[in-house]
Amino acid sequence: MFFTKIPSLKKATEKKKIKIAQRPNYVYIPLINQNDENITRLVKKGDYIYKGQSVGRRKGNLRIPIPSSVSGTVVGFEEHTYLNGKKVKCVVIENDFKEKTERRLGVKKDLTKFTKEEFIERLQEMGIVGMGGTGFPTYVKYNTNKKIHTLIINAVECEPYITADFALLKEHVEEILEAIDAVMEICHIDETLIAVKKENTELIELLSNFVGTYLKMKIAPVSNRYPSGWEKGLVYQLKRVSYQVTSVERGIIVSNVSTMYAIYEALKYHAPLTERVVTFTGEMLKDPQNIQVKIGTKVSELIETIGGYHKGDDLYFVAGGPMMGKSLPDDDLVVSANLNCVLVLPKQKEQEATTCIRCGKCVEHCPAKLSPVLIARAKGDVKKLQKLQADRCIECGLCSYICPARINVREKVVEAKKLLEESSE
Ligand code: SF4
Ligand code: SF4
Structure with missing residues (x-):
């Protein structure tokens, strides 16, 4: 697997405790x-x-x-x-600030006391989705008759700036491990590997203090390079296993840290997914923070509560991290279950892209082993795009990051991927 060294840029929030947002x-x-x-x-x-x-x-x-x-x-x-x-x-x-719920939320003492069917039903009923960015319904992953031998907990957070999962693990490690233990028991999973960047020694040390009591869990340090938290890459690094569509076909499930915490709340308190931790960061924020927020809160209001923006430069907003996130024209964004970061940077003077110099760097660095430059040049030719397997792009952004001609290669590849998806519907 070819990964690339990129800066981590997490200093502004990696030591900060989770701040609970004012109720909107x-x-x-x-x-x-x-x-x-x-x-x-x-x-x-x-x-x-x-x-x-x-x-x-x-x-x-x-x-x-x-x-x-x-x-x-x-x-x-x-x-x-x-x-x-x-x-x-x-x-x-x-x-109405009453936090009224339809049912009284009973507390389940022993989380392992669910049948597999009850567990699946609970995940679906509580609206649990992948919180690492995908939003994929979690119950679908676990609802399989296939023997699952390995659960991988993705605590890598390989994109620069983002520290939401790190902060959550630091403050809720016991709850997250309790949920993993229950999921292993309910789904008869043999082992769990908690994937953490090798350089994150603070997290490795923290986990080492707790994992010992769970004999079937191990900490699994992985590459510091990007995108080592990409699911396919993670499965290959840890198990030397490749797969076509989902890791479940090879008996492996990958779940992200925030999702596992949501599973904990769903099993323990019968609580639906209504809140999450989001990293608010970037050079244009006065006070970057990891904030626990209600889903549906306006990002502009949240930023106001942490001191707002620095004056001076125009603002550049990204929903998600700088590599895979979506750039936005303004802060009219609402928090969703799969939003892990809001990034506010100074707007760069547009640097015009020049023509492709055919250096091949985008090909060399693509972790999915695609030819981004050729996909970008195929310009809507569906047959060519199929041959170039544009649908395998994981939207990691490395091709744009690495391109010396400043071409937004990723955007072109993502457009091609969408075209292939539409043409197959
Ligand atoms: S965005 Fe897609 S094409 Fe570009 S490097 Fe990542 S996987 Fe490859
Ligand atoms: S990295 Fe940029 S300049 Fe180099 S081949 Fe790819 S698109 Fe062309």
Whole structure:
């Protein structure tokens, strides 16, 4: 596996404790899961909503509810920016600050006392999705008859700036390990490897103090280079196993740290996924922080509560990290379950891209072993794109990062990938 050394840039938030956000007056729950807006809306204007009640549900095979993060009244529907940069319809709920729930939340003492069927049902009912960026419904991963021998917990956080999972592990390591132990027991998994960057000695030391009591769990240090947290690359580094579509086909499940914490809350407290930790960072923020926020909170309001922006340069916003994130024109973004970072940088004077000098660097550095330059040149020729396997792009951004001609190669490859996806529908 060919990974690339890039700067980590995590200093601004890596030592900071998680700050709990003020409760918002309104939340804007985006009616989308992954990039699928094919959602059945379950509420109308004027409805009273309990915290955790579903405001929508994804249709089709990947049915998953979308829970409200507050109790209160539905006051309307508005479009706001989602993680993918698009405007998406959101349910606007006026918070009554009562945190009322439909059911009394009983506490489960022993998390291993779920049958596999109850576990799957709980994950689905609580709206648990992949929080590392994918948003893929988690119950689907675990709902397999295939023997799962290995669970990999992805604590690598290989993109620069992001420290949300690191902060969560530091403050909730015992809960996360308890959830892993329960998942192993319920799904009859033989071993768990907790993947951490080799250079993150603080996390390795912390985990070493707790993992010892769980005999089937091991800390698995991985490459410091980017993108060592990419799922396929991780599975190959740790198990020397390759797969086509999902790691489940080879008896391996990969779950991210935040997702595992959401599983803990779902099993322990019957709590739907309504909050997450997001890293707010970048040179233009006065006080970068890891913040625990309610899903549906406006990013602009959250930034105000941590002191706002530095004056001077124009602002450049990214939803997600600098490599895989989506650049945005403004801060009209709402927090979704799969948003791990908001990055605010000074807007660079546009450096014009020059012509490709055919240096081959994008090919040399592509971890998916693609030819980004050729995909970019194929310009919509579906047959060529199929041959070049543009659909295998993991959108890591290395081709753009490495290109000396400053060509946004990733954007062109992602467009090609979308075209292939559409042409196969
Ligand atoms: S964005 Fe896609 S094409 Fe570019 S380096 Fe990453 S995987 Fe390769
Ligand atoms: S890295 Fe940039 S200049 Fe070099 S081959 Fe790829 S697109 Fe062309």
